Structures are given as structure tokens and as C-alpha cells.
Amino acid sequence: MQDNTLPRDGQSILELAARSMFELFANASEGMLLVDREGRVVWINEQYKRFLPALGFQNVDDFLGHPVSEVVQNTELDRVIRTGKPILIDLLSNKAGTFVVSRIPLRDEGGQVIGALGIVLFDHPETTLQPLIHKFAHLQRDLDDARRELASQRRTKYTLASFVGGSPAAVEVKRQARRAALSSSPVLLLGETGTGKELLAHAIHAASARASGPLVSINIAAVPDTLLEAEFFGVAPGAFTGADRRGREGKFKLAHGGTLFLDEIGDMPPSLQPKLLRALQEGEIEPLGSNKVVPFDARVIAATSRDLGALVREGKFREDLYYRLNVLPIRVPPLRERRADIPALVEVLGEDMALRSGSAPPELSAEAIALLSAQMWRGNIRELRNVLEQAAMRSDSQHIEVHHLEDVLRESGVKRIAPLAAVAPAPAGDALRPLAEQVAQLEREAIAAAMTATGGNKVAAARILRISRAKLYERLSENQAMTGNQTLRAV
Numbered sequence: 001m002q003d004n005t006l007p008r009d010g011q012s013i014l015e016l017a018a019r020s021m022f023e024l025f026a027n028a029s030e031g032m033l034l035v036d037r038e039g040r041v042v043w044i045n046e047q048y049k050r051f052l053p054a055l056g057f058q059n060v061d062d063f064l065g066h067p068v069s070e071v072v073q074n075t076e077l078d079r080v081i082r083t084g085k086p087i088l089i090d091l092l093s094n095k096a097g098t099f100v101v102s103r104i105p106l107r108d109e110g111g112q113v114i115g116a117l118g119i120v121l122f123d124h125p126e127t128t129l130q131p132l133i134h135k136f137a138h139l140q141r142d143l144d145d146a147r148r149e150l151a152s153q154r155r156t157k158y159t160l161a162s163f164v165g166g167s168p169a170a171v172e173v174k175r176q177a178r179r180a181a182l183s184s185s186p187v188l189l190l191g192e193t194g195t196g197k198e199l200l201a202h203a204i205h206a207a208s209a210r211a212s213g214p215l216v217s218i219n220i221a222a223v224p225d226t227l228l229e230a231e232f233f234g235v236a237p238g239a240f241t242g243a244d245r246r247g248r249e250g251k252f253k254l255a256h257g258g259t260l261f262l263d264e265i266g267d268m269p270p271s272l273q274p275k276l277l278r279a280l281q282e283g284e285i286e287p288l289g290s291n292k293v294v295p296f297d298a299r300v301i302a303a304t305s306r307d308l309g310a311l312v313r314e315g316k317f318r319e320d321l322y323y324r325l326n327v328l329p330i331r332v333p334p335l336r337e338r339r340a341d342i343p344a345l346v347e348v349l350g351e352d353m354a355l356r357s358g359s360a361p362p363e364l365s366a367e368a369i370a371l372l373s374a375q376m377w378r379g380n381i382r383e384l385r386n387v388l389e390q391a392a393m394r395s396d397s398q399h400i401e402v403h404h405l406e407d408v409l410r411e412s413g414v415k416r417i418a419p420l421a422a423v424a425p426a427p428a429g430d431a432l433r434p435l436a437e438q439v440a441q442l443e444r445e446a447i448a449a450a451m452t453a454t455g456g457n458k459v460a461a462a463r464i465l466r467i468s469r470a471k472l473y474e475r476l477s478e479n480q481a482m483t484g485n486q487t488l489r490a491v
């Protein structure tokens with residue numbers, strides 16, 4: 001049976017469809033908003049009014065007349081006017097919630113865009129799109145959480161108080177770090193692995209005027225050479241196709257207003273060294289695929305465990321870059337030059353271990369501490385921590401004795417550096433040792449501190465100590481003979 005009420009000619013069908021569609025939109029809509037050619041809000045319907053408080057407006061008159069992009073966050077209506085292309089269905093999130101919306105350009109007789117209509121479609125919970133909106137809102141929340149997490153990682157983990165040590169060498173390093181924090185020149189942290197360079201970088205940032213800004217780290221050794229340039233300087237939008245089409249910000253940019261920590265700078269590939277030098281010299285960077293330079297505002301702290309001077313001599317590190325970075329060099333002394341700090345470090349590391357494992361902190365006998373103080377510690381504090389952790393696992397209680405340590409030390413290949421007697425535990429043991437031994441130890445520590453303070457310059461060290469150069473050389477060679485050529489090697 002045919003239904004005679006339906007039209008059969010094209011024009012009438014279109015008119016009927018248009019009318020039905022309009023009614024559908026009008027009924028399904030939770031609100032409509034009209035903007036003019038300039039993108040200003042000129043009209044909203046009754047239903048739309050209930051969004052106004054959430055958008056920050058009390059009455060309609062305050063809302064009308066504003067550019068829509070200023071009063072409705074994340075709207076795309078201005079784009080619809082610019083391009084003349086509708087966005088038939090989209091999700092919009094702003095202060096008022098998440099909605100399914102439709103945006104249609106409005107044209108005059110001649111086809112010119114004269115405005116656009118924004119329609120908020122069904123925000124009823126019972127509509128079928130609700131699960132989709134939920135999922136979207138959920139993803140959005142996850143993204144916000146991830147962003148917050150990232151931001152908190154960029155805050156400082158350590159302050160100067162985290163750098164444990166009261167030995168002359170440790171005190172000197174902290175003094176230099178405090179001074180470096182007052183300046184905005186590049187800092188270069190030099191020291192063996194595990195000596196606390198990263199900790200100091202954090203601490204310098206935290207003590208500086210930039211403490212409220214981000215601390216952004218990049219481990220140059222851990223990023224493939226081919227990706228480093230993009231990591232450093234970022235990628236301009238459209239420089240590549242695919243995932244990077246939108247562009248990406250580089251670490252220099254991310255560190256804006258804060259500190260950029262260039263870890264393992266000695267591993268900087270030669271091809272990128274000129275670009276880093278230029279950035280440091282000019283205070284400007286050029287994102288990949290862009291032909292514009294942009295200024296950056298980040299304080300640079302670099303660190304390496306490699307001998308940068310030697311790399312320069314071998315032609316592997318540019319001399320001009322070396323001087324650019326070497327404005328405020330800080331030599332972080334190895335643990336064997338500040339053995340007096342070992343008891344305090346054992347205590348702090350033990351407490352930290354206990355906190356993580358939920359057990360009681362380890363207690364070491366005086367002999368056990370003395371044994372630790374007599375080791376070479378090539379891996380420095382990291383190695384000390386590792387040995388402590390292993391010894392704690394071998395002990396049935398929280399007490400750690402010499403025999404627990406001896407096994408661990410032997411198995412991990414930590415070398416002994418001095419006869420035990422020479423490093424007997426301070427301070428209780430100190431008074432019970434021959435005076436000459438104690439004086440000799442004090443001398444060794446004073447010389448080590450002076451060598452640290454002067455970056456290994458023997459002439460300057462002798463001057464500080466008010467001893468002759470000959471005497472300093474004599475003491476140094478005595479110490480070297482005693483400690484297997486390592487303790488006081490000049491840098």
C-alpha cells in the first residue's frame with residue numbers, strides 16, 4: 001500500500017527533509033548558539049542559558065557580543081567560519097562538561113559564510129553516546145594525571161641537605177654548589193661514577209632563583225645520536241609526516257624558566273657539538289625543520305664522569321664547547337677521598353633502605369664500618385649502597401658484621417685501598433690509635449681537600465696549606481704508594 005502523503009518530486013522531498021531535520025535538531029538539541037561572521041556570539045536559545053554559570057556568566061547580556069573563542073573554551077566555531085566547513089559531530093570539553101556538538105556554517109544567498117550555528121546535542125545520560133563521552137572524559141583525566149606526574153618529576157628531588165658529608169672535601173663541594181646556585185652561568189660537574197653529580201645538579205637547581213621553574217634532565221648517553229637533535233631543540237610542526245606531524249618541544253624549551261641538566265655531556269656526538277655551542281653562545285635554538293630561531297631561558301648544568309680535558313686533547317670534544325661549559329667547574333670527589341663521610345653515609349643509606357623495604361635499618365659494628373672505610377669504592381656511593389643492600393640480605397637480623405661484608409666485598413670485586421689500621425673508625429676508635437697514625441690521616445684528608453678545592457692544582461694546593469711544593473709532592477707520593485696509586489691522583 002502506498003502512502004500518498006509523501007511527496008514524489010525532488011524539491012518537495014528536500015524541503016520536507018530540511019524541515020524534519022531542523023525539528024530533529026531543535027528537539028534533540030540541548031542548546032544552540034549563533035555567531036556572526038566575525039565569530040562573535042549574537043544569540044543563544046533558552047536551553048543554552050543553563051550552561052552560562054559554568055562558563056562563568058550570570059546573565060545573557062554579559063555573554064553576548066564576545067568573540068566565541070573567549071567565552072567558550074575549546075570551541076571550533078571560529079574555525080568553521082574561517083574554513084566554511086561544517087563539523088557535523090565532535091566532542092567538546094570545557095568548564096561546563098563534555099558534550100556532543102555539531103557546528104554548521106551559515107551562508108547567504110550568494111554562498112558567502114555569514115555566521116555559524118553551534119548545537120549542543122544530547123547530554124542526557126540515557127542517550128547512546130554517553131558511554132563514548134564517558135570514555136573520552138576518562139582518557140582526558142588520565143592524560144591530565146600523566147601531565148601532572150610529569151610535572152612533579154620535573155620538580156627537584158634533592159636539596160643540598162641531601163648531600164651527606166661533613167668531611168672537608170664534602171663541605172667544599174657544597175660550598176661551591178651553593179655559590180654556583182647564586183649565578184646563572186653554566187655549571188660543569190666532574191666526578192667519577194656514583195659520586196653524586198646528579199644529586200648535586202638537583203640541589204643546585206633547588207637552591208637557585210629558578211627553583212620554582214622546571215628541572216629538565218637529558219641523559220645524552222641514553223639517547224641514540226640520531227634522535228638527540230630533536231630531543232634537544234624540538235621539531236617544528238609539519239617537519240615530518242606521521243606521528244611527529246604536530247611537532248614536538250625540545251628539552252631546551254621545556255626547561256624554560258628553569259634548569260636544563262645535560263647528563264653525560266662527554267658522550268655528546270661530535271656532529272651535534274657545534275649546534276649545542278651555538279645555542280649556548282646565542283641563547284637561541286632552532287627546532288628541526290624550522291627556519292626560525294627562538295630564544296630560550298634555561299640555566300645549563302652539565303655533568304660527566306669522563307675526562308673532558310683528555311677528550312678535548314684527543315679531538316673528541318670541541319675545545320670551544322668545553323670552555324663554554326667549564327665556566328663554573330665543580331669536581332665531585334670520589335668516596336675514597338672523603339672516607340670520613342662513610343659512617344654518616346652508611347646511616348643515611350641504611351635508613352633509606354629501611355624506608356623502602358619496610359624493615360628496620362641495618363646496624364653495623366664498628367669493625368664493619370672500618371672495613372667499609374678501607375675499600376677503594378670505584379662505584380662510589382652507588383657501590384656502597386649496593387654492598388650494604390647485599391650484606392643486609394645475608395644477615396638474619398639487622399646487625400651487619402665483618403663476615404657479612406667480607407663475602408659481599410669479595411664477590412663484587414671491591415678492592416681494598418688501605419690497611420685497616422689506617423682507617424680505623426672515627427671518632428671512638430680515633431683516640432685509641434697511635435698519635436702519629438691519626439696525624440698522618442688528618443694530613444692526608446687536608447691534602448685531599450686542598451687538591452679538591454683547587455681542582456688538582458698542586459701549586460695552589462700547597463699555597464693553601466702553607467707548605468712547600470716539595471713537601472706536598474712528597475706527601476702525595478707517599479699516599480699514592482700506600483693506596484695503590486689512586487687516592488690523590490691529580491686531575
Ligand SMILES: Nc1ncnc2c1ncn2[C@@H]1O[C@H](COP(=O)(O)OP(=O)(O)OP(=O)(O)O)[C@@H](O)[C@H]1O
Pocket residue numbers: 162163164165191192193194195196197198199200304305345348381382
Ligand atoms: N653525598 C651523598 N649523600 C647521600 N647520597 C648520595 C650522595 N652522593 C650520592 N648519593 C646517592 O648515590 C647514588 C648515585 O648518585 P648520583 O646518581 O647523583 O651519581 P652520579 O655522579 O650522577 O653517577 P653517574 O656518573 O654514574 O651517573 C644516588 O642514589 C644518590 O642519591
Ligand SMILES: [Mg+2]
Pocket residue numbers: 197198263
Ligand atoms: Mg649521573
